[in-house]
Amino acid sequence: MATATLPAQTRSNLASASVWIPAYSLWRRELVRFYRQKARVVGVIASPLLFWVVLGSGFANSFRHAGPGAAATADQGISAHYLGYFYPGAIVMIVLFTAIFSMMSLIQDRNEGFLLSVLAAPIRRSAIVLGKVLGGATLAAIQGWVFLVFAPLAGVHTSFAGILYSMAVIVLASFSLTALGFAIAWPMDSTQAFHAVINIILIPLWLLSGSMFPASGASGWLRWIMLANPLTYTVDALRNGLFPAQPTDFSAAVNLIVSLGFCAVAFAASWAIVNRRTNKPAA
C-alpha cells in the first residue's frame, strides 16, 4: 500500500510543489522498485563480494609468484596485504555497479513510457535529476556501507572517525557516479548502447582509478590517465579513511577537493542535459 508517510511539513511555496515533492516521490520510487526486485538486492551484494575475494586472491597469488624467493609466511602476508589494498577499490566498484544499474532504469523508464508522464508534468526538470540521482545514490551508498562490514577481513585498522569519514566518502562517490550515470543514460534510448558505454568508459574509469594498482607504480601515459581520472582521488580518499597509517598517493585535502569537484561537475552535467527543450521528440 502507498499509504506511507507523506511529508507533513509540506510548505506552501512553489519550490516545494514543483521540486521537492516530485523529487521525494521519484526518490521513493527508486527504493521501492529496488526492494521489490529481490534478484537486484542479492546480485548487488553478492557479485562485488565474489569479485573482491576471487580476483583479489588471484592477484595476490600472482604477486606472490612474482617474488620467487618469498617464504610461506611472507606469502600470506602479501596475500592479505593485496586484499587490503584492493578493498577500497572493491567498495568503489560496488558503488559504481549500483549507480550504473539504477541509472539504467532511466532508459527503461523512457522506453516503458513512465518518463513521458514525468516530463509532461508541471515540475522543474531539476526535480527529475534530484529524485533519480538521490534514489540511485541512496542505494549505492547503502550497498557501499554494507560492504564496510567486511573491513576487519581486509585488515582494516582504523578509528571510529576513520569509518565515519569512509562512509562520507562513499556517499560522495555514490552521488558523483550516479549523476555521471544519469548524464550518460539520459540521451540514450537503448540499454545495449548503455552497456557499450559501461565497457568503454565506466569500467576503465574504475580500472584506472588506483583500485587495482597504485598510480605511483604506473608508468608513462597510464600514470597520466590515472592522475586525470577523478575517481583516482575518490579511491585514495577512501584509503585515507580506512588505512590512516599507510601513506597515500595524494594528500587527504587534495583527494577531498577533487572528489567534491567531480561530484559538482557530474551534477551540473545532469542538470544541463535535462533542461534542454527542443523541437525534436522529447521521449
Add this chain to the structure above:
Amino acid sequence: MTTTEYPPQTERAIAHADNAGTPAIALENLSHDYGTRRALDGLSFTVHPGEIFGLLGPNGSGKTTLFRILSTLMMPTGGSARIAGFSVTAEPTRARQASGIVFQARSLDLKLTVAENLMHQGHLYGLSGALLKQRSQQVLARVGLSDRAGDLVETLSGGQQRRVELAKGLIHSPALLLLDEPSTGLDPGARRDLWQYLRILRDEQGVSVLVTTHLMEEAEHCDRLAILNSGKLVALGAPAELKAQIGGDVVQLETVSPWAAAQLAQKVQQRFSVAATVVGATVRLEREHGHRFLTEVVEAFPGEIEGVSVARPSLEDVFIQRTGHRFWTDTSPDAAGATTPRKEKH
C-alpha cells in the same frame, strides 16, 4: 490517516473550469517540421471549454506530432498553441498544470501498486497529504477500480491498466484532458465504458476533452471534430454537420479496373451532369435520392458496373470528399485493423 490541513498551494493544483471564456485549446497557424519533412502545416482551430473534441486522421496525418506539442514534450517550429490561455512554449508549466494527459503507450510503473502510481502522479502535480489520498480514492472509484488499489499494476489486465492511466490523468482535476488514441487495445465493452466516462466528465465537471483517433466510429462520439490529412486541417465541425455538407446520399459504382472506372465516371458526368470521383476501381458520387438514381445509372450503362452501393454519408465520405482519396491510402495491412495495438516511437 493524517488530518493535515490542505497546504494553500494545492488549491492551485485543483483547476476549476472558472475561465469559461478562454478556449481550452487555441491553435494559431501551428506548424512543425522534422528536418525537411513538414508534419503540421498551419493549423488553426480552437477547442471550446466543456466539449469532447476529436482529432481524426490516418497514420502520419500529424496527430501524434500535435499531441506531442500540446503535451509540451516538443516545441513547434512555427505558430502558437495555447492551453487554457497559456502558451505551450512560453508557459509550459502553467499549460501542464491545466491539462491531464493520457498517453497512448503505457506510462504506469508496473512494479508499483495502483495507489502508489496515483500517489506519485499526484506528487508531480503539486498534490500531497490528505487531499491527494482523497483525490486518489475518488478517481479510482470513478474508473471502478477501488478494490484493486493495493495491487501491483503488472497484475492488472490491459483494459484495467488503461483505466488506471485515465485515473492518473484525472488526479489533479484538470480542466482539459488530452487522450492519445485512448481505445488502443481495448475491447468493445471497455471502449464503450471509456466513452461513458468521458461524457460524464464533460457533463458533470465541465471538463474539455481532446481525443486523437484513427477510428471513424470513435470520431462519431465527439461533439466536434478536426480532420487532419498530411498535416493540414481538411474539415472542422460536428460529425453530423460535416456529413450534412455532402449533398444527399453517397453512391458507389464498382467496376473491374481503375481504367474502367475512369471511363464510367466520364460517361456518368456527361449523362447526368453530376460530379463523380474515381477512387481505385470505384466511381463515387453524391446525389439526393440515391436509390432512384441508382436504377437509372445501372440501366444506362449495362455491363459496365460490377456492383453498387448507396449509403448515408459517413465521416469517411467527408474525408474522401475533402482529400480525393481514401482514409487508408497506404498499403499497410494492419492499417484497417482497428484493434491492432500500434507501438509507436515517441
